Amino acid sequence: MRITLHVARDLLREALARNWVLGLLVGITLVLTVLGLFLRLDVVDGAIAGSKLFGAMLFDDIVSTDKAMRPVYMVAAGIGFFGGAMFLAVACSDFAPSLLSPGRIEHLLSLPVSRWQLLLGTYLGVLALSALCTAYGALGITLVFGFKTGFWTTALLGGSLLGVAGFCALYAAMLTSAFFVRSAAASSAVGLLVRVMGILASARAPIEETLEPGLGRTLFHYGVQPFPRLWKLAEQCIRLAGDENFNPGLTARLVAGSLIFSLGMLAIAAWRFEKKDF
Amino acid sequence: MTAIQATGLSKSFPRLFGEPQPALRALTLSIPRGSAFGLIGPNGAGKTTFIKLLLGVARPSGGEVQVLGSTPEDRAVRARIGYLPERLHLPDAWTPLQFLASVARLKNVPVEPPLLERVGLGEATHRKIGGFSKGMRQRLGLAIALLGKPELLILDEPTDGIDPLGRVEVRRILLEEKARGATVLLNSHLLAETERVCDRVGILHLGRLVREGTLQSLTAQREGWVVKFTGGGDPAACGFVPHADRWTFDRPDVEALNAALGKAREGGAWVTEVLPRAFDLEDVLAEATR
Numbered sequence: 286m287r288i289t290l291h292v293a294r295d296l297l298r299e300a301l302a303r304n305w306v307l308g309l310l311v312g313i314t315l316v317l318t319v320l321g322l323f324l325r326l327d328v329v330d331g332a333i334a335g336s337k338l339f340g341a342m343l344f345d346d347i348v349s350t351d352k353a354m355r356p357v358y359m360v361a362a363g364i365g366f367f368g369g370a371m372f373l374a375v376a377c378s379d380f381a382p383s384l385l386s387p388g389r390i391e392h393l394l395s396l397p398v399s400r401w402q403l404l405l406g407t408y409l410g411v412l413a414l415s416a417l418c419t420a421y422g423a424l425g426i427t428l429v430f431g432f433k434t435g436f437w438t439t440a441l442l443g444g445s446l447l448g449v450a451g452f453c454a455l456y457a458a459m460l461t462s463a464f465f466v467r468s469a470a471a472s473s474a475v476g477l478l479v480r481v482m483g484i485l486a487s488a489r490a491p492i493e494e495t496l497e498p499g500l501g502r503t504l505f506h507y508g509v510q511p512f513p514r515l516w517k518l519a520e521q522c523i524r525l526a527g528d529e530n531f532n533p534g535l536t537a538r539l540v541a542g543s544l545i546f547s548l549g550m551l552a553i554a555a556w557r558f559e560k561k562d563f
Numbered sequence: 564m565t566a567i568q569a570t571g572l573s574k575s576f577p578r579l580f581g582e583p584q585p586a587l588r589a590l591t592l593s594i595p596r597g598s599a600f601g602l603i604g605p606n607g608a609g610k611t612t613f614i615k616l617l618l619g620v621a622r623p624s625g626g627e628v629q630v631l632g633s634t635p636e637d638r639a640v641r642a643r644i645g646y647l648p649e650r651l652h653l654p655d656a657w658t659p660l661q662f663l664a665s666v667a668r669l670k671n672v673p674v675e676p677p678l679l680e681r682v683g684l685g686e687a688t689h690r691k692i693g694g695f696s697k698g699m700r701q702r703l704g705l706a707i708a709l710l711g712k713p714e715l716l717i718l719d720e721p722t723d724g725i726d727p728l729g730r731v732e733v734r735r736i737l738l739e740e741k742a743r744g745a746t747v748l749l750n751s752h753l754l755a756e757t758e759r760v761c762d763r764v765g766i767l768h769l770g771r772l773v774r775e776g777t778l779q780s781l782t783a784q785r786e787g788w789v790v791k792f793t794g795g796g797d798p799a800a801c802g803f804v805p806h807a808d809r810w811t812f813d814r815p816d817v818e819a820l821n822a823a824l825g826k827a828r829e830g831g832a833w834v835t836e837v838l839p840r841a842f843d844l845e846d847v848l849a850e851a852t853r
Contacts, residue, residue: 291668302656389652392707395618395717396669397642562576562621
Protein backbone atom coordinates (compact mmCIF):
# COMPACT_ATOMS: atom_id res chain seq x y z
CA MET A 286 0.00 0.00 0.00
CA ARG A 287 2.97 2.31 0.67
CA ILE A 288 3.95 2.28 -3.01
CA THR A 289 0.37 2.81 -4.14
CA LEU A 290 0.15 5.90 -1.94
CA HIS A 291 3.48 7.16 -3.31
CA VAL A 292 2.14 6.82 -6.84
CA ALA A 293 -1.04 8.64 -5.81
CA ARG A 294 0.92 11.40 -4.09
CA ASP A 295 3.20 11.89 -7.09
CA LEU A 296 0.20 12.09 -9.39
CA LEU A 297 -1.39 14.67 -7.12
CA ARG A 298 1.78 16.73 -7.14
CA GLU A 299 2.03 16.49 -10.91
CA ALA A 300 -1.64 17.38 -11.30
CA LEU A 301 -1.28 20.55 -9.24
CA ALA A 302 1.24 21.81 -11.78
CA ARG A 303 -1.09 21.29 -14.72
CA ASN A 304 -2.88 24.21 -16.35
CA TRP A 305 -6.33 22.61 -16.33
CA VAL A 306 -6.17 21.79 -12.65
CA LEU A 307 -4.63 25.15 -11.80
CA GLY A 308 -7.40 26.75 -13.88
CA LEU A 309 -10.04 24.92 -11.85
CA LEU A 310 -8.46 25.97 -8.56
CA VAL A 311 -8.07 29.57 -9.76
CA GLY A 312 -11.70 29.53 -10.93
CA ILE A 313 -12.94 28.33 -7.54
CA THR A 314 -10.74 30.90 -5.79
CA LEU A 315 -12.08 33.64 -8.06
CA VAL A 316 -15.70 32.73 -7.26
CA LEU A 317 -14.92 32.63 -3.54
CA THR A 318 -13.11 35.98 -3.75
CA VAL A 319 -16.02 37.62 -5.59
CA LEU A 320 -18.50 36.24 -3.07
CA GLY A 321 -16.26 37.19 -0.16
CA LEU A 322 -15.53 40.73 -1.30
CA PHE A 323 -18.49 41.85 -3.34
CA LEU A 324 -21.53 40.02 -1.94
CA ARG A 325 -23.20 41.95 0.82
CA LEU A 326 -25.78 40.22 2.98
CA ASP A 327 -27.76 42.23 5.55
CA VAL A 328 -28.49 39.88 8.44
CA VAL A 329 -30.91 41.00 11.10
CA ASP A 330 -31.84 38.69 13.98
CA GLY A 331 -30.93 35.49 12.08
CA ALA A 332 -32.70 36.58 8.92
CA ILE A 333 -31.38 38.00 5.66
CA ALA A 334 -33.07 41.32 5.03
CA GLY A 335 -31.36 42.09 1.74
CA SER A 336 -28.46 41.19 -0.49
CA LYS A 337 -26.29 43.06 -2.95
CA LEU A 338 -23.67 41.82 -5.43
CA PHE A 339 -21.31 44.47 -6.85
CA GLY A 340 -23.67 47.01 -5.28
CA ALA A 341 -26.73 45.81 -7.23
CA MET A 342 -29.71 44.58 -5.22
CA LEU A 343 -30.32 40.82 -5.55
CA PHE A 344 -33.40 40.54 -3.34
CA ASP A 345 -34.83 42.46 -0.41
CA ASP A 346 -37.30 39.92 1.04
CA ILE A 347 -36.76 39.02 4.66
CA VAL A 348 -35.94 35.31 4.82
CA SER A 349 -34.48 33.28 7.67
CA THR A 350 -30.82 32.54 7.05
CA ASP A 351 -31.11 28.74 6.95
CA LYS A 352 -34.00 28.95 4.47
CA ALA A 353 -32.12 31.42 2.29
CA MET A 354 -28.97 29.39 2.32
CA ARG A 355 -30.55 26.07 1.37
CA PRO A 356 -31.13 26.83 -2.32
CA VAL A 357 -27.70 28.45 -2.53
CA TYR A 358 -26.04 25.32 -1.21
CA MET A 359 -28.22 23.09 -3.38
CA VAL A 360 -27.25 25.01 -6.51
CA ALA A 361 -23.59 24.93 -5.46
CA ALA A 362 -23.76 21.14 -4.95
CA GLY A 363 -25.49 20.68 -8.31
CA ILE A 364 -22.90 22.79 -10.11
CA GLY A 365 -20.15 20.85 -8.35
CA PHE A 366 -21.67 17.47 -9.25
CA PHE A 367 -22.20 18.18 -12.92
CA GLY A 368 -20.00 21.11 -13.92
CA GLY A 369 -17.10 20.49 -11.56
CA ALA A 370 -16.99 16.78 -12.26
CA MET A 371 -17.10 17.36 -16.01
CA PHE A 372 -14.32 19.95 -15.83
CA LEU A 373 -12.27 17.64 -13.65
CA ALA A 374 -12.89 14.75 -16.03
CA VAL A 375 -11.41 16.79 -18.87
CA ALA A 376 -8.57 18.00 -16.65
CA CYS A 377 -7.71 14.44 -15.62
CA SER A 378 -8.26 12.80 -19.01
CA ASP A 379 -4.56 13.01 -19.81
CA PHE A 380 -3.24 11.35 -16.65
CA ALA A 381 -3.63 7.71 -17.70
CA PRO A 382 -2.50 8.23 -21.32
CA SER A 383 0.49 10.14 -19.95
CA LEU A 384 1.26 7.34 -17.49
CA LEU A 385 1.31 4.90 -20.40
CA SER A 386 3.39 7.12 -22.67
CA PRO A 387 6.60 5.70 -24.16
CA GLY A 388 9.61 6.51 -22.01
CA ARG A 389 7.52 6.75 -18.87
CA ILE A 390 5.77 3.42 -18.56
CA GLU A 391 8.96 1.46 -19.32
CA HIS A 392 10.75 3.36 -16.60
CA LEU A 393 7.96 2.88 -14.06
CA LEU A 394 7.68 -0.82 -14.83
CA SER A 395 11.45 -1.22 -14.44
CA LEU A 396 11.08 -0.07 -10.81
CA PRO A 397 10.00 -2.50 -8.09
CA VAL A 398 6.37 -1.50 -8.59
CA SER A 399 3.53 -3.83 -9.57
CA ARG A 400 1.25 -2.91 -12.41
CA TRP A 401 -1.79 -2.99 -10.16
CA GLN A 402 -0.05 -0.58 -7.79
CA LEU A 403 0.45 1.89 -10.63
CA LEU A 404 -3.16 1.49 -11.67
CA LEU A 405 -4.58 1.88 -8.18
CA GLY A 406 -2.19 4.71 -7.33
CA THR A 407 -3.26 6.65 -10.41
CA TYR A 408 -6.92 6.06 -9.61
CA LEU A 409 -6.59 7.06 -5.97
CA GLY A 410 -4.51 10.10 -6.92
CA VAL A 411 -7.22 11.41 -9.23
CA LEU A 412 -9.92 10.68 -6.63
CA ALA A 413 -7.88 12.54 -4.02
CA LEU A 414 -7.57 15.44 -6.44
CA SER A 415 -11.31 15.51 -7.04
CA ALA A 416 -11.98 15.30 -3.29
CA LEU A 417 -9.52 18.14 -2.62
CA CYS A 418 -11.01 20.42 -5.30
CA THR A 419 -14.53 19.61 -4.08
CA ALA A 420 -13.61 20.17 -0.44
CA TYR A 421 -11.83 23.44 -1.30
CA GLY A 422 -14.86 24.81 -3.15
CA ALA A 423 -17.48 23.56 -0.68
CA LEU A 424 -15.53 24.61 2.40
CA GLY A 425 -14.80 28.00 0.87
CA ILE A 426 -18.48 28.67 0.14
CA THR A 427 -19.45 27.43 3.61
CA LEU A 428 -16.92 29.77 5.22
CA VAL A 429 -17.86 32.78 3.08
CA PHE A 430 -21.58 32.39 3.81
CA GLY A 431 -20.91 31.32 7.39
CA PHE A 432 -19.03 34.50 8.17
CA LYS A 433 -21.53 36.67 6.33
CA THR A 434 -24.68 35.15 7.82
CA GLY A 435 -23.57 33.44 11.02
CA PHE A 436 -25.26 30.28 9.72
CA TRP A 437 -22.87 27.35 9.95
CA THR A 438 -23.47 23.94 8.40
CA THR A 439 -21.45 21.05 7.02
CA ALA A 440 -24.29 20.07 4.68
CA LEU A 441 -22.68 21.51 1.53
CA LEU A 442 -19.37 19.85 2.31
CA GLY A 443 -21.10 16.50 2.91
CA GLY A 444 -23.26 16.78 -0.20
CA SER A 445 -20.34 17.79 -2.38
CA LEU A 446 -18.04 15.05 -1.10
CA LEU A 447 -20.81 12.53 -1.71
CA GLY A 448 -20.58 13.60 -5.33
CA VAL A 449 -17.03 12.22 -5.46
CA ALA A 450 -18.68 8.77 -5.40
CA GLY A 451 -20.15 9.61 -8.80
CA PHE A 452 -16.79 10.79 -10.07
CA CYS A 453 -15.32 7.44 -8.92
CA ALA A 454 -17.35 5.64 -11.57
CA LEU A 455 -16.63 8.24 -14.20
CA TYR A 456 -12.88 8.13 -13.75
CA ALA A 457 -12.74 4.33 -13.42
CA ALA A 458 -14.23 4.07 -16.91
CA MET A 459 -11.91 6.80 -18.24
CA LEU A 460 -8.85 5.08 -16.76
CA THR A 461 -9.89 1.71 -18.19
CA SER A 462 -10.38 3.17 -21.65
CA ALA A 463 -6.77 4.40 -21.66
CA PHE A 464 -5.52 0.80 -21.54
CA PHE A 465 -7.34 0.12 -24.79
CA VAL A 466 -6.85 3.45 -26.56
CA ARG A 467 -4.11 5.72 -25.24
CA SER A 468 -5.82 9.02 -25.94
CA ALA A 469 -6.94 11.88 -23.71
CA ALA A 470 -9.78 12.71 -26.12
CA ALA A 471 -11.06 9.12 -26.04
CA SER A 472 -10.80 9.13 -22.26
CA SER A 473 -12.85 12.34 -22.06
CA ALA A 474 -15.41 10.89 -24.46
CA VAL A 475 -15.77 7.79 -22.27
CA GLY A 476 -16.28 10.05 -19.26
CA LEU A 477 -19.05 11.89 -21.07
CA LEU A 478 -20.60 8.62 -22.22
CA VAL A 479 -20.69 7.24 -18.66
CA ARG A 480 -22.25 10.49 -17.49
CA VAL A 481 -24.98 10.27 -20.15
CA MET A 482 -25.58 6.57 -19.53
CA GLY A 483 -25.66 7.25 -15.80
CA ILE A 484 -28.38 9.85 -16.33
CA LEU A 485 -30.35 7.49 -18.58
CA ALA A 486 -29.94 4.69 -16.01
CA SER A 487 -31.51 6.99 -13.39
CA ALA A 488 -34.59 7.36 -15.52
CA ARG A 489 -34.61 3.82 -16.88
CA ALA A 490 -38.19 2.93 -15.94
CA PRO A 491 -39.92 6.04 -17.35
CA ILE A 492 -37.81 5.93 -20.55
CA GLU A 493 -38.59 2.23 -21.02
CA GLU A 494 -42.30 2.99 -20.86
CA THR A 495 -41.95 5.25 -23.85
CA LEU A 496 -40.28 2.52 -25.90
CA GLU A 497 -42.17 -0.11 -27.86
CA PRO A 498 -41.78 -3.60 -26.33
CA GLY A 499 -39.25 -5.59 -28.31
CA LEU A 500 -35.56 -5.65 -29.07
CA GLY A 501 -35.00 -1.92 -28.65
CA ARG A 502 -36.54 -1.87 -25.22
CA THR A 503 -34.63 -4.97 -24.14
CA LEU A 504 -31.38 -3.52 -25.42
CA PHE A 505 -32.03 -0.29 -23.58
CA HIS A 506 -32.96 -2.18 -20.40
CA TYR A 507 -29.80 -4.23 -20.31
CA GLY A 508 -27.63 -1.54 -21.92
CA VAL A 509 -28.07 1.01 -19.16
CA GLN A 510 -28.31 -1.47 -16.30
CA PRO A 511 -24.57 -1.72 -15.50
CA PHE A 512 -24.21 2.04 -15.22
CA PRO A 513 -24.48 3.81 -11.86
CA ARG A 514 -27.58 5.96 -11.44
CA LEU A 515 -25.76 9.28 -11.46
CA TRP A 516 -28.77 11.56 -11.74
CA LYS A 517 -30.36 10.02 -8.66
CA LEU A 518 -27.04 10.30 -6.86
CA ALA A 519 -26.83 13.97 -7.87
CA GLU A 520 -30.33 14.48 -6.44
CA GLN A 521 -29.25 13.01 -3.12
CA CYS A 522 -26.09 15.15 -3.08
CA ILE A 523 -28.18 18.26 -3.70
CA ARG A 524 -30.70 17.25 -1.04
CA LEU A 525 -27.96 16.59 1.49
CA ALA A 526 -26.38 19.96 0.70
CA GLY A 527 -29.74 21.67 1.15
CA ASP A 528 -30.60 19.54 4.20
CA GLU A 529 -33.88 18.58 2.51
CA ASN A 530 -35.47 15.11 2.22
CA PHE A 531 -32.15 13.31 2.12
CA ASN A 532 -32.62 9.54 1.88
CA PRO A 533 -29.63 7.72 3.47
CA GLY A 534 -30.81 4.22 2.46
CA LEU A 535 -31.22 5.11 -1.21
CA THR A 536 -27.93 7.02 -1.14
CA ALA A 537 -26.10 4.00 0.27
CA ARG A 538 -27.48 1.85 -2.56
CA LEU A 539 -26.52 4.46 -5.18
CA VAL A 540 -23.01 4.81 -3.77
CA ALA A 541 -22.67 1.01 -3.64
CA GLY A 542 -23.76 0.83 -7.29
CA SER A 543 -21.19 3.42 -8.24
CA LEU A 544 -18.44 1.61 -6.34
CA ILE A 545 -19.33 -1.77 -7.85
CA PHE A 546 -19.24 -0.24 -11.32
CA SER A 547 -15.86 1.33 -10.49
CA LEU A 548 -14.44 -1.95 -9.19
CA GLY A 549 -15.67 -3.76 -12.32
CA MET A 550 -13.99 -1.18 -14.52
CA LEU A 551 -10.76 -1.34 -12.52
CA ALA A 552 -10.77 -5.14 -12.77
CA ILE A 553 -10.96 -4.86 -16.57
CA ALA A 554 -8.18 -2.25 -16.51
CA ALA A 555 -5.98 -4.45 -14.30
CA TRP A 556 -6.54 -7.46 -16.55
CA ARG A 557 -5.68 -5.44 -19.65
CA PHE A 558 -2.64 -3.81 -18.00
CA GLU A 559 -1.23 -7.17 -16.87
CA LYS A 560 -1.53 -8.59 -20.39
CA LYS A 561 -0.13 -5.56 -22.16
CA ASP A 562 3.39 -5.24 -23.55
CA PHE A 563 5.00 -1.83 -23.76
CA MET B 564 27.85 -16.16 -12.04
CA THR B 565 25.67 -14.60 -14.72
CA ALA B 566 23.82 -11.33 -14.48
CA ILE B 567 21.63 -12.06 -17.49
CA GLN B 568 20.84 -15.47 -18.93
CA ALA B 569 18.57 -15.63 -21.96
CA THR B 570 17.73 -19.04 -23.40
CA GLY B 571 15.90 -19.36 -26.70
CA LEU B 572 14.29 -15.99 -26.06
CA SER B 573 11.74 -14.98 -28.67
CA LYS B 574 9.30 -12.14 -28.99
CA SER B 575 6.73 -11.56 -31.69
CA PHE B 576 4.29 -8.69 -31.83
CA PRO B 577 0.80 -9.52 -33.04
CA ARG B 578 -0.51 -7.70 -36.08
CA LEU B 579 -4.10 -6.96 -36.91
CA PHE B 580 -3.74 -8.68 -40.25
CA GLY B 581 -1.20 -11.34 -41.11
CA GLU B 582 1.44 -13.23 -39.19
CA PRO B 583 2.90 -11.86 -35.95
CA GLN B 584 5.97 -9.68 -36.45
CA PRO B 585 9.04 -11.37 -34.93
CA ALA B 586 11.29 -8.92 -33.07
CA LEU B 587 13.58 -11.41 -31.36
CA ARG B 588 14.31 -14.95 -32.57
CA ALA B 589 15.58 -17.67 -30.23
CA LEU B 590 18.20 -15.49 -28.58
CA THR B 591 20.57 -17.30 -26.27
CA LEU B 592 22.98 -15.07 -24.40
CA SER B 593 24.84 -15.10 -21.14
CA ILE B 594 26.25 -11.92 -19.61
CA PRO B 595 28.62 -12.48 -16.68
CA ARG B 596 28.29 -10.44 -13.52
CA GLY B 597 30.63 -7.47 -13.29
CA SER B 598 31.12 -7.22 -17.04
CA ALA B 599 30.22 -4.37 -19.38
CA PHE B 600 28.26 -5.72 -22.30
CA GLY B 601 27.56 -3.69 -25.41
CA LEU B 602 24.50 -4.48 -27.46
CA ILE B 603 24.77 -3.15 -30.99
CA GLY B 604 22.91 -3.58 -34.22
CA PRO B 605 20.99 -1.62 -36.82
CA ASN B 606 17.60 -0.05 -36.12
CA GLY B 607 14.90 -2.69 -35.72
CA ALA B 608 17.42 -5.37 -34.76
CA GLY B 609 15.55 -6.14 -31.52
CA LYS B 610 17.85 -4.41 -29.02
CA THR B 611 15.16 -2.42 -27.23
CA THR B 612 12.82 -5.42 -27.30
CA PHE B 613 15.51 -7.47 -25.57
CA ILE B 614 15.90 -4.78 -22.89
CA LYS B 615 12.13 -4.65 -22.38
CA LEU B 616 12.05 -8.41 -21.88
CA LEU B 617 14.83 -8.12 -19.31
CA LEU B 618 12.79 -5.60 -17.35
CA GLY B 619 9.45 -7.38 -17.60
CA VAL B 620 8.02 -4.45 -19.57
CA ALA B 621 7.18 -6.93 -22.33
CA ARG B 622 6.68 -10.68 -21.96
CA PRO B 623 8.52 -13.22 -24.11
CA SER B 624 6.65 -15.25 -26.72
CA GLY B 625 9.06 -18.12 -26.19
CA GLY B 626 12.15 -19.12 -24.23
CA GLU B 627 13.10 -17.69 -20.89
CA VAL B 628 15.19 -15.02 -19.31
CA GLN B 629 16.82 -14.81 -15.90
CA VAL B 630 18.06 -11.53 -14.48
CA LEU B 631 20.27 -11.54 -11.38
CA GLY B 632 19.17 -15.09 -10.71
CA SER B 633 15.44 -14.56 -10.94
CA THR B 634 12.71 -13.63 -13.40
CA PRO B 635 12.09 -10.01 -14.40
CA GLU B 636 8.66 -10.20 -12.75
CA ASP B 637 10.39 -10.48 -9.37
CA ARG B 638 10.11 -7.01 -7.81
CA ALA B 639 13.05 -7.67 -5.51
CA VAL B 640 15.21 -8.18 -8.60
CA ARG B 641 13.94 -5.00 -10.25
CA ALA B 642 14.97 -3.09 -7.12
CA ARG B 643 18.56 -4.09 -7.94
CA ILE B 644 18.41 -2.80 -11.51
CA GLY B 645 19.05 0.74 -12.71
CA TYR B 646 17.50 1.55 -16.08
CA LEU B 647 17.75 4.49 -18.41
CA PRO B 648 15.24 4.29 -21.28
CA GLU B 649 16.03 5.78 -24.67
CA ARG B 650 13.59 8.66 -24.21
CA LEU B 651 12.88 9.05 -20.53
CA HIS B 652 9.71 11.02 -19.90
CA LEU B 653 10.34 13.55 -17.13
CA PRO B 654 7.82 15.72 -15.27
CA ASP B 655 8.53 19.24 -16.52
CA ALA B 656 7.13 21.00 -13.47
CA TRP B 657 9.37 19.17 -11.02
CA THR B 658 12.94 19.82 -9.99
CA PRO B 659 15.57 17.09 -10.45
CA LEU B 660 15.73 16.66 -6.70
CA GLN B 661 11.95 16.10 -6.48
CA PHE B 662 12.08 13.52 -9.26
CA LEU B 663 15.06 11.80 -7.68
CA ALA B 664 13.20 11.65 -4.36
CA SER B 665 10.09 10.26 -6.05
CA VAL B 666 12.00 7.41 -7.73
CA ALA B 667 13.95 6.76 -4.51
CA ARG B 668 10.66 6.30 -2.65
CA LEU B 669 9.38 3.87 -5.27
CA LYS B 670 12.66 1.95 -5.15
CA ASN B 671 12.72 2.16 -1.37
CA VAL B 672 16.27 3.49 -1.35
CA PRO B 673 17.63 6.66 0.26
CA VAL B 674 17.64 9.85 -1.80
CA GLU B 675 21.18 10.62 -2.93
CA PRO B 676 21.48 14.31 -3.91
CA PRO B 677 25.25 13.88 -4.60
CA LEU B 678 24.22 11.80 -7.62
CA LEU B 679 23.12 15.01 -9.32
CA GLU B 680 26.60 16.45 -8.74
CA ARG B 681 28.10 13.27 -10.11
CA VAL B 682 26.24 13.55 -13.42
CA GLY B 683 26.99 17.26 -13.72
CA LEU B 684 23.63 18.65 -12.57
CA GLY B 685 24.83 20.08 -9.27
CA GLU B 686 24.02 23.64 -10.37
CA ALA B 687 20.54 22.70 -11.60
CA THR B 688 19.28 20.84 -8.53
CA HIS B 689 16.42 23.26 -7.89
CA ARG B 690 15.64 24.27 -11.48
CA LYS B 691 12.47 23.03 -13.19
CA ILE B 692 13.09 20.07 -15.49
CA GLY B 693 10.93 21.78 -18.14
CA GLY B 694 13.80 24.17 -18.89
CA PHE B 695 16.39 21.42 -19.30
CA SER B 696 18.21 20.69 -22.55
CA LYS B 697 18.15 17.18 -24.01
CA GLY B 698 21.60 16.52 -22.61
CA MET B 699 20.60 17.64 -19.11
CA ARG B 700 17.55 15.39 -19.24
CA GLN B 701 19.75 12.52 -20.23
CA ARG B 702 22.11 13.26 -17.34
CA LEU B 703 19.17 13.28 -14.95
CA GLY B 704 18.03 9.95 -16.37
CA LEU B 705 21.49 8.57 -15.68
CA ALA B 706 21.36 9.84 -12.08
CA ILE B 707 18.00 8.09 -11.67
CA ALA B 708 19.46 4.86 -13.06
CA LEU B 709 22.34 5.08 -10.58
CA LEU B 710 20.02 5.43 -7.57
CA GLY B 711 20.52 2.77 -4.93
CA LYS B 712 23.83 1.48 -6.33
CA PRO B 713 22.22 -1.06 -8.69
CA GLU B 714 23.89 -4.39 -9.39
CA LEU B 715 22.79 -4.22 -13.00
CA LEU B 716 22.73 -1.04 -15.09
CA ILE B 717 20.73 -1.17 -18.30
CA LEU B 718 21.33 1.92 -20.39
CA ASP B 719 19.61 2.61 -23.68
CA GLU B 720 21.52 5.30 -25.57
CA PRO B 721 22.85 6.98 -22.41
CA THR B 722 24.84 9.69 -24.21
CA ASP B 723 22.15 10.63 -26.71
CA GLY B 724 22.06 14.44 -26.82
CA ILE B 725 25.06 14.87 -24.53
CA ASP B 726 27.95 17.04 -25.72
CA PRO B 727 31.36 15.44 -26.37
CA LEU B 728 32.82 16.50 -23.01
CA GLY B 729 29.71 15.22 -21.28
CA ARG B 730 30.15 11.89 -23.04
CA VAL B 731 33.60 11.58 -21.54
CA GLU B 732 32.06 12.18 -18.09
CA VAL B 733 29.35 9.59 -18.72
CA ARG B 734 31.96 7.11 -19.87
CA ARG B 735 33.95 7.76 -16.70
CA ILE B 736 30.85 7.14 -14.58
CA LEU B 737 30.11 3.88 -16.39
CA LEU B 738 33.68 2.70 -15.88
CA GLU B 739 33.44 3.65 -12.18
CA GLU B 740 30.23 1.64 -11.90
CA LYS B 741 31.92 -1.32 -13.55
CA ALA B 742 34.84 -0.99 -11.17
CA ARG B 743 32.35 -1.00 -8.30
CA GLY B 744 31.23 -4.42 -9.48
CA ALA B 745 28.04 -3.49 -11.31
CA THR B 746 27.15 -5.22 -14.54
CA VAL B 747 26.60 -2.73 -17.36
CA LEU B 748 24.42 -3.47 -20.37
CA LEU B 749 24.91 -0.69 -22.87
CA ASN B 750 22.78 -0.21 -25.94
CA SER B 751 24.35 2.52 -28.01
CA HIS B 752 24.62 3.55 -31.63
CA LEU B 753 27.94 5.19 -30.80
CA LEU B 754 30.26 2.29 -31.47
CA ALA B 755 33.34 4.14 -30.24
CA GLU B 756 31.62 4.53 -26.91
CA THR B 757 30.78 0.83 -26.78
CA GLU B 758 34.39 -0.01 -27.61
CA ARG B 759 35.69 2.18 -24.81
CA VAL B 760 33.31 1.00 -22.11
CA CYS B 761 32.47 -2.61 -22.90
CA ASP B 762 34.56 -5.71 -22.64
CA ARG B 763 32.01 -7.91 -24.36
CA VAL B 764 29.81 -7.12 -27.33
CA GLY B 765 26.77 -8.75 -28.92
CA ILE B 766 25.51 -7.88 -32.38
CA LEU B 767 21.81 -8.25 -33.05
CA HIS B 768 20.47 -8.34 -36.56
CA LEU B 769 16.86 -9.00 -37.52
CA GLY B 770 16.17 -10.35 -34.04
CA ARG B 771 19.09 -12.78 -34.07
CA LEU B 772 22.35 -12.66 -32.16
CA VAL B 773 24.79 -12.85 -35.07
CA ARG B 774 28.05 -12.21 -33.16
CA GLU B 775 28.96 -12.31 -29.50
CA GLY B 776 32.21 -12.29 -27.60
CA THR B 777 34.92 -10.15 -26.14
CA LEU B 778 35.85 -7.05 -28.09
CA GLN B 779 39.29 -8.52 -28.79
CA SER B 780 37.97 -11.80 -30.11
CA LEU B 781 35.51 -10.06 -32.41
CA THR B 782 38.07 -7.72 -33.93
CA ALA B 783 41.26 -9.84 -33.82
CA GLN B 784 39.98 -12.67 -35.96
CA ARG B 785 39.39 -10.24 -38.80
CA GLU B 786 42.80 -8.77 -39.44
CA GLY B 787 43.68 -7.84 -42.99
CA TRP B 788 44.77 -5.05 -45.30
CA VAL B 789 43.38 -1.91 -46.86
CA VAL B 790 44.55 -1.25 -50.42
CA LYS B 791 43.98 1.64 -52.83
CA PHE B 792 44.24 1.09 -56.58
CA THR B 793 44.17 3.31 -59.64
CA GLY B 794 44.05 2.31 -63.25
CA GLY B 795 42.12 -0.61 -64.64
CA GLY B 796 42.15 -4.28 -63.83
CA ASP B 797 39.80 -6.31 -61.73
CA PRO B 798 41.05 -6.46 -58.10
CA ALA B 799 37.84 -8.23 -57.09
CA ALA B 800 38.96 -11.25 -59.13
CA CYS B 801 42.17 -11.34 -57.09
CA GLY B 802 40.43 -11.58 -53.71
CA PHE B 803 39.99 -7.89 -52.85
CA VAL B 804 36.66 -6.72 -51.48
CA PRO B 805 35.41 -3.40 -52.87
CA HIS B 806 34.40 -0.49 -50.60
CA ALA B 807 33.55 3.12 -51.42
CA ASP B 808 37.08 4.41 -52.02
CA ARG B 809 39.23 1.44 -51.12
CA TRP B 810 39.61 -2.29 -51.30
CA THR B 811 40.15 -4.69 -48.44
CA PHE B 812 42.02 -7.94 -48.32
CA ASP B 813 40.78 -10.11 -45.46
CA ARG B 814 43.73 -12.52 -45.15
CA PRO B 815 46.40 -11.34 -42.71
CA ASP B 816 49.44 -13.13 -44.17
CA VAL B 817 51.85 -10.96 -46.19
CA GLU B 818 52.61 -13.70 -48.70
CA ALA B 819 49.00 -14.05 -49.77
CA LEU B 820 48.67 -10.25 -49.95
CA ASN B 821 51.67 -9.91 -52.25
CA ALA B 822 50.47 -12.72 -54.47
CA ALA B 823 47.08 -11.03 -54.83
CA LEU B 824 48.69 -7.61 -55.43
CA GLY B 825 50.89 -9.16 -58.15
CA LYS B 826 47.85 -10.64 -59.88
CA ALA B 827 46.04 -7.31 -59.69
CA ARG B 828 49.04 -5.46 -61.15
CA GLU B 829 49.26 -7.99 -63.98
CA GLY B 830 45.61 -7.22 -64.67
CA GLY B 831 46.41 -3.49 -65.08
CA ALA B 832 45.78 -2.09 -61.62
CA TRP B 833 48.26 0.30 -59.96
CA VAL B 834 48.76 0.06 -56.21
CA THR B 835 48.85 3.51 -54.56
CA GLU B 836 48.53 2.59 -50.89
CA VAL B 837 48.69 -0.51 -48.68
CA LEU B 838 47.94 -0.29 -44.97
CA PRO B 839 47.34 -2.92 -42.29
CA ARG B 840 43.67 -3.01 -41.61
CA ALA B 841 42.73 -1.93 -38.07
CA PHE B 842 39.43 -3.67 -37.57
CA ASP B 843 37.04 -1.90 -35.29
CA LEU B 844 33.51 -2.54 -34.14
CA GLU B 845 32.11 -0.69 -37.14
CA ASP B 846 33.75 -3.17 -39.48
CA VAL B 847 32.53 -6.09 -37.43
CA LEU B 848 29.01 -4.68 -37.37
CA ALA B 849 29.04 -4.00 -41.10
CA GLU B 850 30.24 -7.49 -41.81
CA ALA B 851 27.85 -9.17 -39.41
CA THR B 852 24.80 -7.39 -40.76
CA ARG B 853 25.76 -7.55 -44.45
